[in-house]
Amino acid sequence: MENNRSSWGSNIGFLLAAIGSAVGLGNIWGFPYKMGKSGGFTFLIVYLLLAVFVGMIIMVSELAVGRKTKLSPIDAYQKVTKKFAWIGWLATVAPFLIMTFYSVLGGYCLQYIALNLTELSFGIGATGSEAFGAILTNPFGAVVFTALFMILCMVIVQGGVDSGIEKFNKIGMPALFVMLLIIIVRALTLPNAVDGLKFMFVPGYAVSAGYITEAPDLITVLGTAGGQMFFSLSLAMGAILTYGSYLGKEENLVKNSAIIVFADTLIALLAGIAVIPAAVANGLNNGLARGEIALGGPKLLFITLQDVFANMGKIGPLFGVIFYGLVLIAAISSAISLMETISAHWIDKDLQRGETDTRKRIVLIVSLLIMIPAALVAADGLGSSKFYPAALLGIQGGVPDFIADWLDFMDCWSEGIAMPLGAMLMALMIGWEMSPDLVLDEVAHGDPSEGFKKFYKFCVKFVVPIVMAFVLAGQMIGFFSGSPIIWYVISGILLVGFWIFAAVGNKKDAKVE
Numbered sequence: 466m467e468n469n470r471s472s473w474g475s476n477i478g479f480l481l482a483a484i485g486s487a488v489g490l491g492n493i494w495g496f497p498y499k500m501g502k503s504g505g506f507t508f509l510i511v512y513l514l515l516a517v518f519v520g521m522i523i524m525v526s527e528l529a530v531g532r533k534t535k536l537s538p539i540d541a542y543q544k545v546t547k548k549f550a551w552i553g554w555l556a557t558v559a560p561f562l563i564m565t566f567y568s569v570l571g572g573y574c575l576q577y578i579a580l581n582l583t584e585l586s587f588g589i590g591a592t593g594s595e596a597f598g599a600i601l602t603n604p605f606g607a608v609v610f611t612a613l614f615m616i617l618c619m620v621i622v623q624g625g626v627d628s629g630i631e632k633f634n635k636i637g638m639p640a641l642f643v644m645l646l647i648i649i650v651r652a653l654t655l656p657n658a659v660d661g662l663k664f665m666f667v668p669g670y671a672v673s674a675g676y677i678t679e680a681p682d683l684i685t686v687l688g689t690a691g692g693q694m695f696f697s698l699s700l701a702m703g704a705i706l707t708y709g710s711y712l713g714k715e716e717n718l719v720k721n722s723a724i725i726v727f728a729d730t731l732i733a734l735l736a737g738i739a740v741i742p743a744a745v746a747n748g749l750n751n752g753l754a755r756g757e758i759a760l761g762g763p764k765l766l767f768i769t770l771q772d773v774f775a776n777m778g779k780i781g782p783l784f785g786v787i788f789y790g791l792v793l794i795a796a797i798s799s800a801i802s803l804m805e806t807i808s809a810h811w812i813d814k815d816l817q818r819g820e821t822d823t824r825k826r827i828v829l830i831v832s833l834l835i836m837i838p839a840a841l842v843a844a845d846g847l848g849s850s851k852f853y854p855a856a857l858l859g860i861q862g863g864v865p866d867f868i869a870d871w872l873d874f875m876d877c878w879s880e881g882i883a884m885p886l887g888a889m890l891m892a893l894m895i896g897w898e899m900s901p902d903l904v905l906d907e908v909a910h911g912d913p914s915e916g917f918k919k920f921y922k923f924c925v926k927f928v929v930p931i932v933m934a935f936v937l938a939g940q941m942i943g944f945f946s947g948s949p950i951i952w953y954v955i956s957g958i959l960l961v962g963f964w965i966f967a968a969v970g971n972k973k974d975a976k977v978e
């Protein structure tokens with residue numbers, strides 16, 4: 466089978482594809498706001514420490530397991546572990562769930578590009594809330610644009626690993642970078658833009674200037690930074706493992722991981738420098754109080770920033786097209802990694818049976834299957850419909866996030882539960898069931914130093930599982946209402962339970978030679 470299995474055309478092609486997977490909506494609407502609200506520069510340091518001690522460890526592990534087995538997540542985990550074989554399913558269902566809302570958001574980007582193009586041609590201005598209100602309450606339009614986004618992604622993934630995914634990223638990533646620089650220059654030359662930079666970088670400024678009322682405590686900051694870092698680096702969702710499975714033996718996994726982490730963080734910071742100053746400047750210049758400016762999530766992208774472009778005069782829609790174009794590239798490059806991860810299992814299965822030409826058909830079926838729940842998320846319009854989860858359950862008022870709308874519901878299961886749990890289980894599996902040497906032997910093709918080996922073993926055995934328990938608790942506190950203590954206790958029980966499960970009767974299960 467291996468001979469017919471896809472592979473990257475070059476290491477740089479792999480790097481751009483992996484950076485493409487990492488750079489997505491999370492970088493643009495998640496990172497800058499969370500950084501500003503959670504301590505500015507201090508948050509950045511916490512984030513980077515977590516990225517090095519936890520993110521890099523999981524990334525190297527995923528790449529190693531993928532490259533060692535040359536299989537997609539379900540089969541790869543079945544090959545390396547008996548006790549945790551089911552993590553592979555977690556790493557296939559989670560990308561499916563993410564795609565159900567990521568494609569809707571991609572569809573919104575398409576609608577905003579169309580809107581700004583029309584404004585450019587006909588000069589009709591629309592404010593952010595008018596535009597978004599119209600989109601959210603038009604279920605048919607949302608479903609159609611979601612389907613369009615899905616078709617774009619489908620065609621790229623059908624093209625194959627090197628001539629579809631790699632090619633797209635080789636053009637898309639440099640283009641995104643240039644577009645981002647254009648937006649940064651425009652944003653920073655707006656009056657009052659400096660206040661946005663202060664919000665992002667100066668510790669405590671978010672509270673003292675009145676952007677938020679209260680700074681989060683340290684544990685919340687840890688949970689926020691950890692959750693953001695995992696989502697942003699596409700970790701514990703099978704995507705990095707799948708991309709690693711197409712990588713050549715001679716490539717250096719440690720160096721590659723470091724480059725991906727660096728590039729993803731750099732783009733997140735640059736995205737922040739583009740969007741936050743623009744949003745803040747526009748808000749302040751139009752008489753909004755600082756606390757009234759939406760600086761994160763869908764509102765930032767689709768209301769605040771559309772207002773920025775609408776207020777820029779004739780040239781505004783041109784910047785709108787460039788901006789939503791770059792967000793679209795970021796969304797596609799992430800979505801195709803999710804689609805590839807889901808499809809790869811069935812493509813591999815067919816290859817094992819000697820059928821080499823089934824990629825196109827499998828990707829089509831996967832796209833159609835995603836489209837069914839995605840249509841529900843699209844038609845729901847972030848809870849504008851009558852059939853959001855809480856309404857179906859007959860619950861009104863004070864609704865916790867995970868049943869507030871279908872997007873949050875899907876996000877809760879994937880980003881909230883599957884991701885931190887998957888990372889925790891993977892670390893316990895590598896650290897305590899098998900041996901970290903299995904990963905280090907694979908990394909050895911890039912010849913890791915003794916120092917890295919010690920660092921890796923310590924982190925995978927202790928640091929990652931413990932940090933992931935905190936991240937899991939943090940995510941649960943965010944999604945569900947109720948006392949935080951309960952979620953710490955549940956996470957702690959899961960951690961201890963799985964730790965014992967992994968360690969008892971260990972190492973006999975390791976099967977990969």
Ligand code: PFF
Pocket residue numbers: 486487488489490491492560563696697698699700702703704705799800802803
């Ligand atoms: N990393 C992407 C973002 O920051 O938006 C989202 C993502 C893509 C998560 C692929 C997980 C994944 F497997």
